[in-house]
Structures are given as structure tokens and as C-alpha cells.
Amino acid sequence: MTPSLPLAVTMGEPAGIGGELSLKAWLARKPGDRPFFVLDDADRLTTLARDLGLDVPMQKIAGAAEAGEVFGAALPILSVKLRTTVTPGRPTPINAAATLEAIERAAALALSGEVAGLVTNPIQKKTLQEAGFRHPGHTEFLAELASTAGGKPVEVAMMLACPALKVVPVTIHLALADAVRALDSAGIVRVGRIAAAGLASLFGIANPRLAVAALNPHAGEQGAMGDEESRIIAPAIETLRRDGIDVRGPAPADTLFHPAARATYDAALCMYHDQALIPIKTVDFSGGVNVTLGLPFVRTSPDHGTALDIAGTGRADPASLIAALAMADDMARRRHT
Incomplete structure (x- = not known):
């Protein structure tokens, strides 16, 4: 049986590959999949589908509750x-x-219980910041909301999660030198606690191993190298x-x-961004997912960027x-929504 509440998918950077991903994800739907809808510009998506030769019929909805009825067709x-x-x-701050x-x-729909969660397409952080956005990325923005x-x-x-590996960076969007200076025991403890709770509540792991x-x-x-x-x-x-x-x-x-080491734990806490992302992108570049732990709603995202170099080419x-x-x-489903 198809679940009742849909997922909300955001547009991401409109000059990137997010729109193409949304169109292709709908084409790849299977019977019984949870419905999703996109928060996007219908004219933009119609033009994009035509230019890419993707046969995707589209229908505007007035609210999340209509998505389930529309999604199949x-x-x-x-x-x-x-x-x-x-x-x-070619992103522009005008569309930020x-x-x-x-x-x-x-996020408002997720907080009100009208959707089962949100899936965010990649954003171009620099473009948003040029328009006055003051957050390093989705994670911090959603936490504030x-x-x-x-x-x-x-x-x-x-x-960052895939079937073979889950990693949680303690410091995230910082230059490496700044990340080392920012590292402290309190931060590791905070992230460790959130990671353990998230593994239990979101992944169903009763006794998480970190x-x-x-x-x-x-x-x-032993101190010779730091x-x-x-x-x-x-x-x-x-x-x-x-x-x-x-x-x-x-x-x-x-x-x-x-592989043998990965079998001994459920998630690895990493001290800085690339220490976490290099292994997961090596293990499963296409299947990695970004998850925000600690939110009162489900949020996931593709584990890649806006790919401006291939946007509009159909290669995403x-x-x-x-x-x-x-x-x-x-x-x-674990949250019974």
C-alpha cells in the first residue's frame, strides 16, 4: 500500500542539475513508492523537460494533500x-x-506534519551568500528554521550515509586550518550524542556502535605527530x-x-569534512545520501553538488x-508517517 503522506522535494539551485534529477526520479518511480512533489517553477520544469527530451507530464497542486492523487500520472x-x-x-543571486x-x-510543511519529510536538491552556497544568505548550507539553515x-x-x-558506510563529520564547512582550531571535546561529545540518537531513531539501530x-x-x-x-x-x-x-x-x-573495519561500527565520527566525505564518495559515489540528524522531521539530500558543468546537458x-x-x-516509516 502506498503511504499517505508525500515527500517534499525542493528545487535547489535552478541553474544546476536539481530540476533534471527531479524529472528523472519521477520517471524512475515504481508502484508502491511513496509519492513526492516538487517545490519548483512549473514553467522552468516544462521547458527543461522539453529541452532534455524527457516525457514528464506535470500538474500544479494547491497543497501537499493533493500529491498522492496526482503522482501516478x-x-x-x-x-x-x-x-x-x-x-x-549560470546561477544568479536574483533567483536566490x-x-x-x-x-x-x-520545512514548514514538514513541521506541520503535512509531509513525511523533505528531500533537498543541491544548492549553490556562494550564489545564495551573494544574495545575503548567512548560513554555510542546508544543515544550519534547517536547524534555525x-x-x-x-x-x-x-x-x-x-x-553521509550509504548501505556500506555512515560518517558524521564533527566540523563541517570550514577551511582545514580553521577546522583543526575549532575542534574541541564538547563538539565531539555533542555530535556523538546526536549521531547515536539518530542511528536509533532514524535507522532503527537499537545499540549504535560509534x-x-x-x-x-x-x-x-603517542604525541609525536600531535x-x-x-x-x-x-x-x-x-x-x-x-x-x-x-x-x-x-x-x-x-x-x-x-571493509573489515567498517563491519565493527555503525557510524564513524570524523574530525573534518574531507575525512568523512572522501571515504563515502569512494565507497559509493552515486548512492550516498546526506541526512540531517537532530531535526524534528526527516531531511535527506543527494550527496553531491549542483554540477553546473553538466547542467542542461541531460547527463545528470x-x-x-x-x-x-x-x-x-x-x-x-520508522516514525510512522
Whole structure:
């Protein structure tokens, strides 16, 4: 039986590949899939489908409740009007307001319980920031929206997940030198707690096992290559253990991601962005999914960027968006939505 509540899919950067991914994901739908609708500009999608030769009938909807009735025969569209014409591969800050409107409306629908969750197409952060956007990315923006709606701070963490590996970076969108300076025990503890709770609630893992990556080569070689392991990481691990979390480390990062090692944990806490993203994109580039842990609603996203270099060419691979939709559906079922 098809679930009742649909998923909301945001437009992402309109000059990127998000629209093409949404069209192709609808074409790849199967009987019994949870319906989804897109918050996007219908005229833009119609033009894009025509230019790419994709036979995707579309129908505007007035609200999320209509998506289920429409989805089998047409791609449901909850209209978000772009401010200017889109040129594939050439983002403009003029359309930033529409990109953010789609995210805000999708989050509001999730917070009100009208959708089972939201799946966000990739955004072009620099373009949004040129228009005054002050967040590093989706994760921080959605946390603020949820905090404002709930009247209290919402603590979140970013997870990248595929069937073979789940990773959670402690520091995210920082230059490497800044990430090292920002690393502290409190941050590791905060992310570890969110990761353990998310593995239980969203992935159904009753007793999550966490592995914590070292920062330095050879886990610091007993201080010969840095003392962050003993000074910052080990104390955080002890705190997490006192919380009752099954956690080990700090483990040398160069031996943490081979198949035998991956079998010993459910998620790896990584100290900086690339330490987390390089292994998962190597293991499963097309199937990786970005998950925001800690939100009061389900949010997933493809684990890739806007791919401006191939936007409008028809070469975009929808596998990661399809995986993000499937993972959001799984999580929503665990939340009984």
C-alpha cells in the first residue's frame, strides 16, 4: 500500500542539475513508492523537460494533500516562481529568493506534519551568500528554521550515509586550518550524542556502535605527530562512554574505512569534512545520501553538488536523489508517517 503522506522535494539551485534529477526520479518511480512533489517553477520544469527530451507530464497542486492523487500520472508541482529566466550552468543571486522560499515552505510543511519529510536538491552556497544568505548550507539553515518554529534551540549534525558506510563529520564547512582550531571535546561529545540518537531513531539501530577517527596520522603516534588525540578526542570518548554509548577510538583514519573495519561500527565520527566525505564518495559515489540528524522531521539530500558543468546537458545521474527519496521513506516509516 502506498503511504499517505508525500515527500517534499525542493528545487535547489535552478541553474544546476536539481530540476533534471527531479524529472528523472519521477520517471524512475515504481508502484508502491511513496509519492513526492516538487517545490519548483512549473514553467522552468516544462521547458527543461522539453529541452532534455524527457516525457514528464506535470500538474500544479494547491497543497501537499493533493500529491498522492496526482503522482501516478504526473509530477506534482507546488509552485515557486523564479524571479528571472534560468540559464543552465549560470546561477544568479536574483533567483536566490526562490531557492530559499522552496526550502522554507518545505520545512514548514514538514513541521506541520503535512509531509513525511523533505528531500533537498543541491544548492549553490556562494550564489545564495551573494544574495545575503548567512548560513554555510542546508544543515544550519534547517536547524534555525526548526529552532524558530519550536521556540528552543535544535542541535543538529550532518551524516553521509550509504548501505556500506555512515560518517558524521564533527566540523563541517570550514577551511582545514580553521577546522583543526575549532575542534574541541564538547563538539565531539555533542555530535556523538546526536549521531547515536539518530542511528536509533532514524535507522532503527537499537545499540549504535560509534568509531571515532583520529585527527593526526597514526592517531598522533603517542604525541609525536600531535596531541589532539590525547588532549581533545580521548576525553570526549570517555564522556560518551559514561553516557552509555558504545564508542571506540581514536582510530587512525587510514585504517578505519576498509571493509573489515567498517563491519565493527555503525557510524564513524570524523574530525573534518574531507575525512568523512572522501571515504563515502569512494565507497559509493552515486548512492550516498546526506541526512540531517537532530531535526524534528526527516531531511535527506543527494550527496553531491549542483554540477553546473553538466547542467542542461541531460547527463545528470539521478541515483543519489533516488537513494535520498528511498532513505527518507524508510525513516518516515520508522516514525510512522
